[in-house]
Structures are given as structure tokens and as C-alpha cells.
Amino acid sequence: MNDGLSPIEGIEVDRRSSSPKRKKIRQKYAPKACVSCRRSKLKCSGENPCQRCIDNGKRCFFSEDQTAAEALQNLSRPPPAHAPQSSLAGSHGNGGGASRGNVLPRDDDTERRASDASVRGMSMETRMARIETMMEALMRDRGLTMTPIGSIEREDGASDGFRGDAAFSMPALDPINPALAFMGPHSMFNQELPNSTQPAIPALNPPFVAEPSHLIQLGDRALPFPSPEEYQQYLYSFFTDIHLSHPCIDEADFRSHAEHMLASTIIPSGESHFLALNYIIFACCDLLLKVTPADASKPLGWPWSEMADHLLDKKSLLSGGGGLTLIQCLLFQALYHTFVDMPGLAYNTIGLASRLVFQHSLHQQSTWTNISIDQAYVRMGVFWNVFIADRLISLSCGRPYTIQEADIHVESPMDFFTRQISSEQFAIHLDMRHYASQYLNYMALWARYIDERGLDGHTRDAIDSQITHFLEHELPGLRIPYVQLDATSEPPLKAFLIQRKTDFVLWGFRPAITSLKYEGGHAAHFSHLALCTVNRMAALAHDIRRPFSLRGQMVSSLAGALLVLCSLLVRDATTSNQAHVEAFRTSLAMLNDLGYSHLYARRVLSDFQAIVAVVEGLIDDKDVPANAANLFPYKSSSPSLRLANIKLESPPMSAEGTFPIGDSGSTKPSEFGSDVLWL
Known part of the structure; x- marks a missing residue:
């Protein structure tokens, strides 16, 4: 290390080394x-x-x-x-x-920042x-x-x-960790409500992570983490889009927790579940908010999801430990599996989350003691989100759900918000929790309504009345956070909340629709619902090729309408309705457009391939085959669920202790959902 010595010190070292008598061996x-x-x-x-x-x-x-x-x-x-x-x-x-x-x-003209005073x-x-x-x-x-x-x-x-x-x-x-450099003093971690009229951050079309620009250390593992700009974009996109459909995370607490966790590049072992939640959020954003050609062997976000799975402690899953963060992580992991069209993984994962709900007594509000109102509201949001996801995923897969009607001893989100929170505020419409309460209340009503076994007729009528009241009186004035106000068009999320009713009705009548055995009155009703669906989705066609988290829901709505249109055209082959033909072509074109970047849309098109060929031949004045009714998809009430065959061609962590992130080819989910139409 002589290069770092001063000239005088270097001369002294040379003088001592040249004189054997004065040389000292320092042990x-x-x-x-x-x-x-x-x-x-x-x-x-x-x-x-x-x-x-x-x-x-x-x-x-x-x-x-x-x-x-x-x-x-x-x-x-x-x-x-x-x-x-x-x-x-x-x-x-x-x-x-x-x-x-x-x-x-040196910058003599720059004053010392006020944030340095906290040092x-x-x-x-x-x-x-x-x-x-x-x-x-x-x-x-x-x-x-x-x-x-x-x-x-x-x-x-x-x-x-x-x-x-x-x-x-x-x-x-000023930030301690480079991953927090984008935050600045109080810019991203304040608790002020965002301004809905502010310009949005640019879309997430560029690849999020090509090569990890930052590494964090968890135990003996070095893990990739997004750059500061990418991390900012992930969180902003998640909370302003994806989270609106699954509101169960307090944004201010999440950002504060992230700031604390990233205060050092060495992550404490106790933060593994929260880090896994970050990774599954990255996976959902990559999949839903990037418009790139779909590749069945490399689903977008899969490396992030795999890292989250490696960080989850299996002992916590078995013992019931881990807290709310683990349940939130499992919830979004189950949702990610639905987004990539893996029903087996989705059903098993939401089952784990539901069982943890029971172990943490989230279904028993009376056991929530010594917690604040805000903490109680977060618990309630987690419970109802897991309940809704458990019910919809299980029914889509034709399997029994975990949380039964008799297990629920929790207030509805809107009742709790009105009783505990809204009375203390003047502008409740500016509170994110006001929207989340109304949204969860509506979705929970539908999740309960479609359960034909657990409800009596009186309860079903009461729920139906509440759904109608929400759609007619509350939804028009519902303020959706982060959405720019535009008097000329309604927010897409509102359109899908309206569409939910049509989707659930058509889902309930699916056996009759695919059997072709229904009366003229039902045929007119099905026709009205299908045509309204196609028109509503056509109004959102411009969102197909842009970052938009509801594209999966759009696929399900179009698939339900296409199923009805194929049924009507085959059933009344001699008198083809021109409106049905045009709607058939429109829905098919939109599904093809969605199939460019969405694996679920591509699989739905494959499911419809046989019956679509029959309908196209019918439009060209060809005869309808005798077995046409057998060619309809989604006839089974309990479709076969095949777990994705995930082959690890390379170890999940390299010899250097890092996970591969630039190339997701190390994992290949080879089998996707068949005969499953996601609710």
C-alpha cells in the first residue's frame, strides 16, 4: 500500500528497508x-x-x-x-x-438542506x-x-x-440507502391525500429490471432490488391502480415501513415477509402494467414471485405465525397466480391465506383487543379481501371455499367506517378508506350472493336489495382515488363494477347457456346482457394496449359475452341476428387484441376455438354439426386443476448468492388453466 503513503513516509520506509541492522519484524x-x-x-x-x-x-x-x-x-x-x-x-x-x-x-451558492438538521x-x-x-x-x-x-x-x-x-x-x-434516494425529504412518505388532478407518472412499458442496479443483503443472500426510480414507479403504479381493486394495505404505513427497512442495505431477518410482499407487488406490476408480447414459458414477473416464495417461512405457514404481512403476501401471491392463469396454485395459495385468517382470529371481531381504530380497520380490510378472493377463486375453480358464511363475525367495512371513522372527519370523500369501504362492501355482497348453499331466500333478497341500492344511488357519486375527474366519461373501474353484476348473472346461467336448452324469454335476457357487455368493453378498447390492471377482468367479461353469442347463434341457426353477428366479431377481435400481451386471453381463445369455427361456418351459410352443443367450453362445474409444472433449470440462487432477475427463463410454468373462467 505504498501508493497511499506521503513522499516523506515513503523515503522513511525505503531507508529502513535498505538497512538490515534497523529492520524490525513486527509479528x-x-x-x-x-x-x-x-x-x-x-x-x-x-x-x-x-x-x-x-x-x-x-x-x-x-x-x-x-x-x-x-x-x-x-x-x-x-x-x-x-x-x-x-x-x-x-x-x-x-x-x-x-x-x-x-x-x-463544493457549492458555495447552495444552502445546507433543512433535512440535514435531523442528523x-x-x-x-x-x-x-x-x-x-x-x-x-x-x-x-x-x-x-x-x-x-x-x-x-x-x-x-x-x-x-x-x-x-x-x-x-x-x-x-440525504437518504441512507440508495434505494431511498428518490424519496427526498417528505416527498413520498407523507400522509397527505394525493391530488387526483396531478399528472400521472409515465406508463410502465419499459422493462422494470433488466439488470439489478442495486443489491440488498438478507442473511447470507444477496438479493436484487429495483433502482430508486423503478421502486418509485412500482409503488406509485401499485397504489394508484392494482391496489384499488384489492385495498388491504395502508399506503402511508407501507411507505414508512419500507423507508425503515431500506435504511441499510443489510435487511434484518425479521423483515423477510415484508420484503416478500414487496417482491410480489413487483411481480403483479410487471404482469399487469406492461404491454409486451405474452410468452407462456416466461410469464412477466415470475422471477419476483419466485423470490417472494423463497423468502416465505414455511414454519410460519404451519404454525400460524407471520402476522398480517404474511397474509397480505399470500393474498397477492394468489391473485398473481390468477393473473398468470394458474388455477391450482391460486386455489392452494388463497387456501393458506384463509387458514391464517382463522389462526389470527380475523374472522372474530370480538377478539380484537388493545388495538387502535386504524389497526382494526386494516385487519377488517385484510379479512374481507381474503374472503372475497377465497370465494371468487374457489367458485371459478369449482372447488369448496374455506371461509363459510357461518364463520363470519366481522362488521361490514362500510358499517365500521361510518360508525368509527367518518364521524370524526369533515371531508370523508377524500379519505381512501371511504372508497375502500364502499368497494369492499359491494364486492363482499356479491361474494355472499353467489353462494347458493349458505343463504336462505330472505337473506338473498336482502343482499340483492343492497346491491341494487349501491349501483343506483352510491356508485354514481363514488370518488375513486387517483383518478382524474372527467365529465365526459366514467372511470374504467366504475364500468367494471357495473359489469360485475352481468358477469355474475351469466356465470350462474352458464350450464343453461352451454346446453342450448332455454326458453325465448331467457334468450332475450341473455342477448341483452351480452350486447351490453360488448358495448361496454368496446368503450374501453383503447385501454387494451396500455398499462391497465383490469385487462384480465375484461377478458372474463368478453368470454362470458362470447359464450352467450355463440349459444344464441347456434341455437337459432336459421335466423341469424345481425346484431349478434357484429357483437360476435367485435368480442372476438378484442380478445385477439388482448391475447397479444395477456396469457389468459390467449388461453380463452384456445378454449373457444372449436365452437368459434362452427359459428363462423354458420355465418357463411354452412350447416351446424350435430354435436355443436358438445363443443362449448366451460360446461364442467368442476374443471380439472393442473398444477403448473415448474421446472428449475438452474438453482434459484446462484453460487455468488444472487437470484437471476434479468432472464426469467429459469422457471417455466408449462401448464395453464383449462376450462376455468375467472370471476
């Missing part, structure tokens, strides 16, 4: 010490990483440049008295030292984490890289030209 001392030991003035073992850093659980830095080591030491020292407000730790720093200006770019109250551990972040930026400029075990190596061809302030250009980072 038990390492040839070089790591930065942490040098800073603490403690003996270092010289290994990489050193024994002291291993014992203390610290990251071990071996600087190749004495200037870098001195810069790290300078960062922890307060400035001279004549340089007010320039220290990192203020008056609480220990020891004297050089000014922070030695490392950060004065930081603990030594927090200050050291901040120092390590600045050191990482210095190392990047110096051409050094971090190995998965936490040591430092020089990149090939790296320059040795670091000399002084002029060669070091690093932004004045």
Missing part, C-alpha cells in the same frame, strides 16, 4: 487493516472480511486508496469551529477532523450507516465493487485517478 500485525478497524483504532486480522467485522456483523471495507480511508474518517468528524452547520453529526460528533467539504462537491439526533449506528452510503458512492467513483459477502474488490481497468474534490462527483445524498 501479529496484519499487512493492512480494514477501514472499520482503522477508524476504531483496533487491531485487524487482515482477512477479507476481517474477524472483527464478522463478529460485530458489520460490512468490511478494504480501501485500495489511503485517500478513500481518510475520506471515510473525515466524514465521521465534526468540522472546524469556523465552518458552522457543515458537520454530519453536528455538536454530537466525536473528535475533531476535516470538513465535509473534502468529500462532497444531530442520530445514533452512532445510524450515522455509520449514512457514512457507509457515502463511502459506497465514493467507491463507485473509484472503480471499486462490493462482493456478495460484503468485501471490496477493484473492477478490471478501474482508474487510479482519484485526486481531490475535482475528481469526485457525488450528489449530496
Whole structure:
């Protein structure tokens, strides 16, 4: 390390080495010490990483440049008295030292940011984490890289030209972790309600993660994590789109938790479930909000989903531990499996989430003691979301659901909101929970209504009355968060809430529709519902080729309408209705367009292939085959569920301790849902 010595020190070393009489052999001392030991003035073992850093659980830095080591030491020292407000730790720093200006770019015209004032109250551990972040930026400029075990190596061809302030250009980072750099002081983690008229962040068409630009450490594993800009885009897109259909996460608490977790690149082991929830959110965003050609062997977001699955503790699943975060993670993992059209995985995963609901007594509101109103509302949101997903996934798969009607001892979300929250607010329509309560209340009513076994006639009539009241009186004035107000058109989510009723009605009549055995009155009713569905979906056709999380629901609605249209055209082959023919062609065209980027749409088209050929021949004045009724899809009330055959062509974690993320070809789900029409 003579390169880092001053000229005088170098002469002294040469003089001593040239004189055998004065040469001393210093035993038990390492040839070089790591930065942490040098800073603490403690003996270092010289290994990489050193024994002291291993014992203390610290990251071990071996600087190749004495200037870098001195810069790290300078960062922890307060400035001279004549340089007010320039220290990192203020008056609480220990020891004297050089000014922070030695490392950060000089800018005499820039005032010190107010957010730096909070550093004065930081603990030594927090200050050291901040120092390590600045050191990482210095190392990047110096051409050094971090190995998965936490040591430092020089990149090939790296320059040795670091000399002084002029060669070091690093932004004045206040966040401790580079993954939080985009947040700034109070910009993303405030609890103010977003302005619905503000411009949206650009769409997520570019690939989210080509090569991981940042690594985080969880135990002995180095995991990829999105860059700051990508992480911001993920969270914004999730909470402004996907989460609106499954509102069960408090956004302010989630962002605060993420800020705390990412305060260091070393993630505590207790945060594994929350990290897994982040990964499954990334998977859902990649799949739903990217418009790229669909590839059945490489579903978008699958590497993120696989990493989330590796982080989930199986013991927690068996013992009932893990808390709400684990249930939320399983819920969105089940939803992701529906999005990629894997009914077996979806049904099994939502079953696990439902059983954890029982183990945590989320179905028994009377057991929720010693918690705040906000905490009770989060529990209620988690319960009703799991209940709705369990009911819809199970019925789609033709399997029994886990949460029965008799198990529910929880208030409806709207009743709880009205009783506990709305009375304390003046502008409740600006509260995200007001929308979430109304939305969950409506979806829970439908999830209960389609259960023909657990409800008596009186209860079904009461639920039907509540659904009608919501659609006619509450939905028109419902304010959907993050949606720009436009008097000329209604938000797509409202259109799908209206469409839900049609979808559920057609789902209930599916056996009669596919059998072709129904009377003229029912035929007219089916025709009206199908034509309204096609017209409603045609109004949203411009959303097919843009990031839009409801494209899967659009596929289900079009499939239900197409099933009716094929049935009507085959049933009345001699008198083809031109409106039915046009709607048939329109729905088929939209499904083909959706099949460009959506695997579910592609599978639905395959399911309809036989009967569509019959209908197209009928339109061309060909005869209807005698077995036409047998060619209709979705005739079975209990379709076969095949678990995806996932073949790991490479280990889920590389020898270096990292997961592959740029190429999702390591996992190949080869079998997708057949004869399943998702509700």
C-alpha cells in the first residue's frame, strides 16, 4: 500500500528497508487493516472480511486508496469551529477532523438542506450507516465493487485517478440507502391525500429490471432490488391502480415501513415477509402494467414471485405465525397466480391465506383487543379481501371455499367506517378508506350472493336489495382515488363494477347457456346482457394496449359475452341476428387484441376455438354439426386443476448468492388453466 503513503513516509520506509541492522519484524500485525478497524483504532486480522467485522456483523471495507480511508474518517468528524452547520453529526460528533467539504462537491451558492438538521439526533449506528452510503458512492467513483459477502474488490481497468474534490462527483445524498434516494425529504412518505388532478407518472412499458442496479443483503443472500426510480414507479403504479381493486394495505404505513427497512442495505431477518410482499407487488406490476408480447414459458414477473416464495417461512405457514404481512403476501401471491392463469396454485395459495385468517382470529371481531381504530380497520380490510378472493377463486375453480358464511363475525367495512371513522372527519370523500369501504362492501355482497348453499331466500333478497341500492344511488357519486375527474366519461373501474353484476348473472346461467336448452324469454335476457357487455368493453378498447390492471377482468367479461353469442347463434341457426353477428366479431377481435400481451386471453381463445369455427361456418351459410352443443367450453362445474409444472433449470440462487432477475427463463410454468373462467 505504498501508493497511499506521503513522499516523506515513503523515503522513511525505503531507508529502513535498505538497512538490515534497523529492520524490525513486527509479528501479529496484519499487512493492512480494514477501514472499520482503522477508524476504531483496533487491531485487524487482515482477512477479507476481517474477524472483527464478522463478529460485530458489520460490512468490511478494504480501501485500495489511503485517500478513500481518510475520506471515510473525515466524514465521521465534526468540522472546524469556523465552518458552522457543515458537520454530519453536528455538536454530537466525536473528535475533531476535516470538513465535509473534502468529500462532497463544493457549492458555495447552495444552502445546507433543512433535512440535514435531523442528523444531530442520530445514533452512532445510524450515522455509520449514512457514512457507509457515502463511502459506497465514493467507491463507485473509484472503480471499486462490493462482493456478495460484503468485501471490496477493484473492477478490471478501474482508474487510479482519484485526486481531490475535482475528481469526485457525488450528489449530496440525504437518504441512507440508495434505494431511498428518490424519496427526498417528505416527498413520498407523507400522509397527505394525493391530488387526483396531478399528472400521472409515465406508463410502465419499459422493462422494470433488466439488470439489478442495486443489491440488498438478507442473511447470507444477496438479493436484487429495483433502482430508486423503478421502486418509485412500482409503488406509485401499485397504489394508484392494482391496489384499488384489492385495498388491504395502508399506503402511508407501507411507505414508512419500507423507508425503515431500506435504511441499510443489510435487511434484518425479521423483515423477510415484508420484503416478500414487496417482491410480489413487483411481480403483479410487471404482469399487469406492461404491454409486451405474452410468452407462456416466461410469464412477466415470475422471477419476483419466485423470490417472494423463497423468502416465505414455511414454519410460519404451519404454525400460524407471520402476522398480517404474511397474509397480505399470500393474498397477492394468489391473485398473481390468477393473473398468470394458474388455477391450482391460486386455489392452494388463497387456501393458506384463509387458514391464517382463522389462526389470527380475523374472522372474530370480538377478539380484537388493545388495538387502535386504524389497526382494526386494516385487519377488517385484510379479512374481507381474503374472503372475497377465497370465494371468487374457489367458485371459478369449482372447488369448496374455506371461509363459510357461518364463520363470519366481522362488521361490514362500510358499517365500521361510518360508525368509527367518518364521524370524526369533515371531508370523508377524500379519505381512501371511504372508497375502500364502499368497494369492499359491494364486492363482499356479491361474494355472499353467489353462494347458493349458505343463504336462505330472505337473506338473498336482502343482499340483492343492497346491491341494487349501491349501483343506483352510491356508485354514481363514488370518488375513486387517483383518478382524474372527467365529465365526459366514467372511470374504467366504475364500468367494471357495473359489469360485475352481468358477469355474475351469466356465470350462474352458464350450464343453461352451454346446453342450448332455454326458453325465448331467457334468450332475450341473455342477448341483452351480452350486447351490453360488448358495448361496454368496446368503450374501453383503447385501454387494451396500455398499462391497465383490469385487462384480465375484461377478458372474463368478453368470454362470458362470447359464450352467450355463440349459444344464441347456434341455437337459432336459421335466423341469424345481425346484431349478434357484429357483437360476435367485435368480442372476438378484442380478445385477439388482448391475447397479444395477456396469457389468459390467449388461453380463452384456445378454449373457444372449436365452437368459434362452427359459428363462423354458420355465418357463411354452412350447416351446424350435430354435436355443436358438445363443443362449448366451460360446461364442467368442476374443471380439472393442473398444477403448473415448474421446472428449475438452474438453482434459484446462484453460487455468488444472487437470484437471476434479468432472464426469467429459469422457471417455466408449462401448464395453464383449462376450462376455468375467472370471476
